[in-house]
Structures are given as C-alpha cells and as structure tokens.
Amino acid sequence: MTKPMYRGETPKIIALGAEAALIKHTFLGMPAVYKVRLPKPYRDPKLDLRLRSERTATEAKIIHDLRLAGLPVPALYYVSLSEGLIVMEYVEGDLLRDLINRRISGYVDLVRELGKVIALMHGLGVVHGDMTTSNVVVREGTPYVIDFGLAKYSSELEDVGVDVHLFIRAVESTHYDVMEEVTIAFFEGYASIAGEERVKEIKEKVKEIRLRGRYVEERRQKRNK
Amino acid sequence: MIILGIESTAHTFGVGIVKDEPEYILADVRAKYVPEKGGIHPREASLYFMREAPRVIAEALQTAGLRMNDVDGIAVALGPGMGPCLRVGATIARALSVYFNKPLIPVNHAVAHIEIGKLITGAKDPLIVYLSGGNTIIAAFVAGRYRIFGETLDIPLGNFMDTFVREVGLAPPYVVKGMHQLDKCAEESKEKKILNLPYVVKGQDVSFSGLLTAALRLVRSGKAKLEDVCYTVREIAYSAIIEVSERGLAHTGKKEVLLVGGVAASSVLRSKFEAMAALRRVDVKVVPPKYAGDNGVMIAWTGLLALKHGVTIEPERAYVRQRWKLDQADVPWGDP
Numbered sequence: 001m002t003k004p005m006y007r008g009e010t011p012k013i014i015a016l017g018a019e020a021a022l023i024k025h026t027f028l029g030m031p032a033v034y035k036v037r038l039p040k041p042y043r044d045p046k047l048d049l050r051l052r053s054e055r056t057a058t059e060a061k062i063i064h065d066l067r068l069a070g071l072p073v074p075a076l077y078y079v080s081l082s083e084g085l086i087v088m089e090y091v092e093g094d095l096l097r098d099l100i101n102r103r104i105s106g107y108v109d110l111v112r113e114l115g116k117v118i119a120l121m122h123g124l125g126v127v128h129g130d131m132t133t134s135n136v137v138v139r140e141g142t143p144y145v146i147d148f149g150l151a152k153y154s155s156e157l158e159d160v161g162v163d164v165h166l167f168i169r170a171v172e173s174t175h176y177d178v179m180e181e182v183t184i185a186f187f188e189g190y191a192s193i194a195g196e197e198r199v200k201e202i203k204e205k206v207k208e209i210r211l212r213g214r215y216v217e218e219r220r221q222k223r224n225k
Numbered sequence: 226m227i228i229l230g231i232e233s234t235a236h237t238f239g240v241g242i243v244k245d246e247p248e249y250i251l252a253d254v255r256a257k258y259v260p261e262k263g264g265i266h267p268r269e270a271s272l273y274f275m276r277e278a279p280r281v282i283a284e285a286l287q288t289a290g291l292r293m294n295d296v297d298g299i300a301v302a303l304g305p306g307m308g309p310c311l312r313v314g315a316t317i318a319r320a321l322s323v324y325f326n327k328p329l330i331p332v333n334h335a336v337a338h339i340e341i342g343k344l345i346t347g348a349k350d351p352l353i354v355y356l357s358g359g360n361t362i363i364a365a366f367v368a369g370r371y372r373i374f375g376e377t378l379d380i381p382l383g384n385f386m387d388t389f390v391r392e393v394g395l396a397p398p399y400v401v402k403g404m405h406q407l408d409k410c411a412e413e414s415k416e417k418k419i420l421n422l423p424y425v426v427k428g429q430d431v432s433f434s435g436l437l438t439a440a441l442r443l444v445r446s447g448k449a450k451l452e453d454v455c456y457t458v459r460e461i462a463y464s465a466i467i468e469v470s471e472r473g474l475a476h477t478g479k480k481e482v483l484l485v486g487g488v489a490a491s492s493v494l495r496s497k498f499e500a501m502a503a504l505r506r507v508d509v510k511v512v513p514p515k516y517a518g519d520n521g522v523m524i525a526w527t528g529l530l531a532l533k534h535g536v537t538i539e540p541e542r543a544y545v546r547q548r549w550k551l552d553q554a555d556v557p558w559g560d561p
C-alpha cells in the first residue's frame with residue numbers, strides 16, 4: 001500500500017466484518033475508512049481472489065454511482081482491486097441497529113427515512129444484497145447505507161423482493177420486539193417514493209420468497225425420485 | 226426425571242428414553258422406513274410406522290429396564306414433517322399420555338436436532354448451522370427462541386449435492402465410506418481449476434439453484450472435465466456456507482459454532498469451518514453422525530427440558546403442525 005496515505009493520525013481498526021477489516025484513518029487530510037478484503041484461508045485461492053476483486057469493484061462502482069445520484073452513501077476516495085482495498089468517506093455516527101436497540105426517540109422516523117432511501121436506490125436499478133440495520137450508519141438524522149459488496153444492478157422484482165426479504169428477516173431476528181412498527185415504517189417510507197401499488201407487489205414477492213427453501217417435506221419426497 | 230420421546234416426522238419412527246442426569250440416554254430404538262424405490266410415500270411410511278410402533282416402544286422400555294409407570298412424561302414431535310407420519314406419533318403419544326396419566330409434551334423437531342447437539346457436544350450458546358438434505362439454516366438463540374439469521378433461498382445444501390452427483394451419474398450411492406460423492410470427485414481434480422460458475426450469497430442467505438443448472442449445463446457441454454466441475458461446485462457451495470456462517474458470527478457475536486445435520490459429516494467442510502473459526506477465535510462443535518439423523522432421543526431430551534419449564538399440552542389439543550417452523554417454537558429453557 002502506498003505509504004503517504006497513512007500519514008497523519010494513527011490508523012485504528014473499527015470493525016472486523018465478515019468480509020473485511022475496517023480501518024479508520026485519514027485520506028488526503030479527510031477522515032476516511034479503509035475497507036480491506038483480506039484473503040480467507042478456507043477458500044480456494046483462485047476463488048478467493050475472484051470474489052475479493054469482484055466485490056471490491058462492485059462496491060466501489062455502486063457507491064460512486066449512488067453518490068453521484070445524490071443518495072446518502074459514503075464518497076469514494078480510492079480503490080485498489082489487487083489489494084482488495086477501498087478508501088471511502090468516514091461517516092461519523094451510530095449504526096441504525098444500535099439506535100433501534102437503544103430505542104432512541106425517533107428511531108421509527110429513521111427507519112421510514114431508510115425506506116425512502118432504499119426505494120430511491122431500487123428506483124435507480126440497484127439492489128443492495130445485504131440489507132440489515134448493521135449496514136446503515138446514521139449521521140445527523142440521515143441514514144447512510146454502506147457495505148455494497150453484494151450489490152448489483154437489477155430492477156427485477158425477484159431481486160428487489162430478495163432485498164426487502166433480507167431486511168425484514170434481519171429485523172425479525174435482531175429487533176424482534178419492535179419488529180412490527182419497524183417494518184411498517186420501512187414500507188411507509190418506501191411507498192412514499194415508489195407508491196402503494198409497487199409496495200403491494202413487493203410484499204407479495206417477499207411472501208413467496210419466504211416459502212421457498214424452507215420446507216422439508218416436499219424436498220425430502222422429491223429428493224429420491 | 227425420566228422422559229420417553231417419540232419421533233415420527235418423516236422416515237424414522239424412533240423412541241428414546243432419557244434421564245436428567247448422566248448417562249442421560251437410557252434407550253434409543255429406531256425403525257427406518259426405506260422405500261423400495263423412489264421417494265418417501267408418506268402414507269406407506271405411516272403404515273410402516275403403525276406396524277413397527279409397538280415393537281419399538283417395547284424394546285425401548287426393555288433396554289432402559291423400565292415400565293411405562295416409571296416414566297414422568299411423554300414427549301412427541303408434533304412437527305414440522307409429513308402429515309400422515311406425524312399423526313402416527315401423535316396418536317400413540319396421546320393414547321399413552323391418557324392411559325398412563327402422564328403429561329404430554331409437544332416438541333418441535335428442528336429444536337430437538339439442536340438440543341441433542343448441545344447436549345452431546347457441550348455447546349452452550351452457539352451459532353447453529355443446520356445442513357441436511359432438507360434444511361439449510363443459520364440460527365441462534367435470542368430472547369426465548371431460535372431465530373433464523375440465514376437460510377437457503379431455494380434448495381438445501383445436501384439436496385443440491387445429491388442432485389448434482391446423481392444427475393452426472395456418480396450416484397447413488399451418495400455417500401461412500403463417510404465421503405460424499407461430490408467430495409470424492411472434487412479430490413480427483415488435479416489442477417484444482419476454478420471454472421466460471423455462479424457464486425450466490427445474499428446477505429446471510431445462500432442460493433444453489435443457479436449453480437446447479439449452470440454446473441449441469443457445463444458437464445453436458447463436455448467443455449470441462451467432470452472432476453474440475455466437481456471441484457468448483459464443491460468449493461463454491463462450501464465457501465458460500467462458510468461465508469454466511471461467518472457473517473452470522475460477526476452479527477451475533479456468538480463464540481461457538483454448532484454444526485448439525487448430515488452434511489456436517491463432510492471432513493472437507495469441517496476443516497473449512499475450522500479455518501474460519503480459528504480466524505475469528507471461536508470453537509467449532511459437530512454433532513456426531515449417530516445423533517445427526519432423526520431419532521427419538523432428541524425428542525425425549527427436548528421434552529425433558531420443556532417439562533422442567535412447565536411446557537405441556539392437553540392431549541385433545543395436541544394437533545400435528547406440518548409447517549411448524551424453527552423460529553415459531555418457544556424455547557423457555559434456552560437462556561445460556
């Protein structure tokens with residue numbers, strides 16, 4: 001890695017995500033996050049390289065595009081595919097997950113705002129691929145969406161449905177006790193951008209997605225045929 | 226406390242008897258329905274269960290050296306599973322409960338797979354990774370239930386592996402000497418080539434149907450060596466599972482992983498889990514094959530935990546629940 005980027009305050013590891021190490025530091029004097037996708041020892045090295053560079057490229061491209069479209073995502077500062085490195089704007093704030101868990105006043109409004117952002121993002125033909133409340137940082141009342149490594153360009157109902165399914169399931173498992181109001185607020189925000197009709201369509205899709213894969217009985221019967 | 230448990234959700238009619246202190250397991254008798262050809266016919270399986278039930282129950286009591294009156298409760302798996310099969314177990318359990326005047330305890334089959342795994346491996350508060358022919362689930366205990374953090378969006382891992390090897394003519398048998406045909410075939414790939422096949426992970430969910438279609442198409446096109454396709458498919462499928470498990474660990478902060486279900490017997494998969502776990506400094510525990518498959522012991526053990534927390538059901542209300550999902554079952558004993 002090029003040394004000059006590291007000059008300034010001491011780098012600090014802020015998170016070890018499933019995919020990457022996140023280091024807070026500065027970039028050309030601005031507060032920045034260095035997201036490094038490190039090799040995984042359990043993956044075949046060639047597959048590992050493929051996944052790390054694909055995801056680094058995807059994340060960089062999509063946050064850049066969404067930023068240019070005016071959505072609240074970190075600004076892209078620097079990319080190195082071979083190192084699996086992205087340098088982006090540091091968003092000073094709290095994870096939406098923690099704000100909901102602490103029940104700060106107005107958390108429902110934040111979720112409604114998030115619903116709007118996600119609807120706008122889907123409207124631009126982008127699905128996130130890992131929509132959870134841990135992938136949202138709230139700065140001054142605005143929910144910034146992060147972690148776009150699993151995102152892709154798609155406007156298909158199927159992909160949009162999966163995106164929303166992931167969000168709802170994450171809410172169910174993480175915020176089970178306020179699940180209802182959170183999901184309602186999310187759809188309110190979403191509908192205010194995309195319209196009630198679209199929301200209805202998406203909800204139907206989500207229902208269908210959730211019935212797949214889960215069930216044992218039919219599978220077991222099919223298997224031996 | 227001594228509990229008798231009855232399993233009859235799919236292919237196995239099993240009766241287990243357990244006690245609340247070591248050696249815990251007093252009896253474990255199973256009758257497995259093996260269809261002559263094709264898949265399981267629920268009605269045929271249920272007829273088989275009805276024929277076998279009296280023998281299995283008697284044998285279990287005999288092994289434990291007990292009589293029905295020594296038992297403190299009757300546990301039964303009310304779901305999820307196949308209706309006709311479930312009804313055999315439920316009917317017998319209701320009758321025993323009424324006739325011998327013992328409390329009847331409703332048990333969720335998926336919860337039971339987890340509880341027996343915890344008992345045998347000593348796992349306390351694990352991230353649960355349940356990989357079988359019928360299930361691909363990442364779950365963890367949070368506030369009274371096993372919550373689902375990830376699952377498959379289409380076919381389960383074991384089903385995917387079995388279908389692939391069957392379609393390319395490597396199976397049946399699917400598993401030879403403890404090794405799945407997919408692992409065997411993959412090991413033959415000398416170059417360890419990674420072909421261009423789709424890797425699909427969505428958050429904490431996996432999806433294998435696109436991989437299956439693409440891999441089969443590639444084999445049929447003759448453009449790649451079978452063993453290279455096997456290697457790629459195996460690496461992609463296992464890596465995807467490890468990735469979503471790792472995300473589950475990062476998300477829940479759990480310090481152990483418990484592998485449940487038939488596919489956990491793959492030593493290749495296990496060593497990948499161990500490599501991931503070492504990196505995150507967590508422990509990996511694996512349910513041994515004997516208790517990974519359906520059995521009555523797991524129902525009895527879960528019933529015992531439930532009864533200690535006052536969970537019982539009136540026999541006339543003990544309906545079977547074919548689609549009783551893991552995250553819909555209350556687990557009042559679950560706090561680590």
Ligand SMILES: Nc1ncnc2c1ncn2[C@@H]1O[C@H](COP(=O)(O)OP(=O)(O)OP(=O)(O)O)[C@@H](O)[C@H]1O
Nearest residue numbers: 015017018019020022033074089090091134146147
């Ligand atoms: N631009 C940013 N500004 C501030 N904090 C950030 C930023 N990017 C990431 N973080 C912090 O780092 C954590 C992990 O980041 P991220 O979700 O991108 O990593 P990951 O390895 O892809 O995670 P996952 O396990 O979800 O795949 C976030 O939850 C957040 O706390």
Ligand SMILES: Nc1ncnc2c1ncn2[C@@H]1O[C@H](COP(=O)(O)OP(=O)(O)OP(=O)(O)O)[C@@H](O)[C@H]1O
Nearest residue numbers: 357358359360383384403404405486487488490491
């Ligand atoms: N050594 C092994 N390596 C890899 N896979 C294996 C091995 N042994 C068995 N399996 C796979 O495990 C699966 C069977 O799992 P299991 O018996 O736990 O459950 P099931 O009846 O298929 O489903 P469930 O009980 O969850 O509804 C099959 O797909 C089989 O190929």
Ligand SMILES: [Mg+2]
Nearest residue numbers: 017134135147
């Ligand atoms: Mg993340």
Ligand SMILES: [Mg+2]
Nearest residue numbers: 019130147149
């Ligand atoms: Mg990520």
